[in-house]
Amino acid sequence: MTETLTSPMTVRSAPRRAPGTSWESISEEWQGLDAQFRADRQEHRGRGAALVRDHHQLYEDAFVAEAQAAARMTATELLDELATGFGLPWTDLARMMSVSVPAIRKWRQAGGVSPENLSALARVLACMRVLRDRLCVADPVAWLGVPLVEGYTVTARHLYTAASVPQLLDFAADNVAPTVFLDRVQPGWREKYATADVVVMFDDGLPALVPRR
């Protein structure tokens, strides 16, 4: 008969454990301590999750309050504050609102903003205000444009949506690492945003694209 690894012939008795490492030989005191640590850690996991949830809610409440205040402004006032108060370029605003730059220029010049777009505009301003006034991000526009992880093109402005604002604020407050934040809000970001190039200042004084070294 051919011996195989699973045949009874191949089963060998386990080596004798060294004295002192069997469960029976471990003191009840140690076992109790271990059990207590397990229970504490489980409780803290639950408490930690509740803390994260409540903290997000704090950000969400601040964002909603600012959005409600901003919703009382006209489109011209909202756009003026975004431009003269924050320096937000129209291309960034257009991306954040999923509208075109000509549409924004038209709103600023002639109004005619739909209620949905007016509300979205108010939410963008609210997000900028919370970043600056509550989270002490000195220049929210610059912050939105900084690549989050070296070797990837993704920035916070790629990730802005009304639904993700509380998570964006949580990240802005330095409560989570960039990769953890990205994994939460955009799974697949590594494939989508990986790059072999980097933007540097070239010898003519202008930005240029070169291979990352």
Add this chain to the structure above:
Amino acid sequence: MAGQHLDDLAPVADLYDYRGRVPAWLPYQQGDVFSDVAMPGPDAGLAMLFLHPCTMRQGTRLRDRLTVVRVTSESTRKVLDEPAHWVGRNKVMPLPDLLADQASTHVADFMEIATVTAAELPRASRVAQLSLTGRLQMQQRIVFHLTRYAPKLDDLERATESVELEAQQQADWVQVGCGSDDRAAPPRVDELEAEYQAFLGGTDPDSIRTMLYGPAASQAVRAIQQEIAARYPHGAA
């Protein structure tokens, strides 16, 4: 054989900022399409501005001679906006529904490049301006055509965002300065563009221009927008 390809062509709605009547207050941009341009060949026709904004100007005014790409008809009956149609067509910039007639498609043919005088490209002859997305796709296609290298659109956007920002702010300045008159007279537009460029200043470390091209870009945008509001208080609204 299937393989990697350039980014899918954006939908028509995302490819252009303006078609038909392009406001006179918009700065000249790479990818602008003009009608009745006399290029070497039999007939005058459509042509696309090839040069980047950095290189198309000499001081505040356009260079005397500019490089353009011939724009030809691809279909007179269909808007060919399906990305699959353009896979492997890497020597052209697709321009579906360029004329906003919902019935035709053009291409800018990178194999036909010529130099024309700036007088061939008056603002009144401009029939389309690409969006930022459209310009990035055009740049990716040009780079690939010339080098077989396909840069990411995000990377191109970062490398060109300062130039884009300067152009956007110029558009705001001139639009408000001319009272949003889409047919403002060219001398008035030229005057406002020169005024804007003078406000940006030179390349000294404290100039608005230097700020615009560095990490303090949003401060520069704030300063420009505040200046527009101060100079033309009745213009924006």
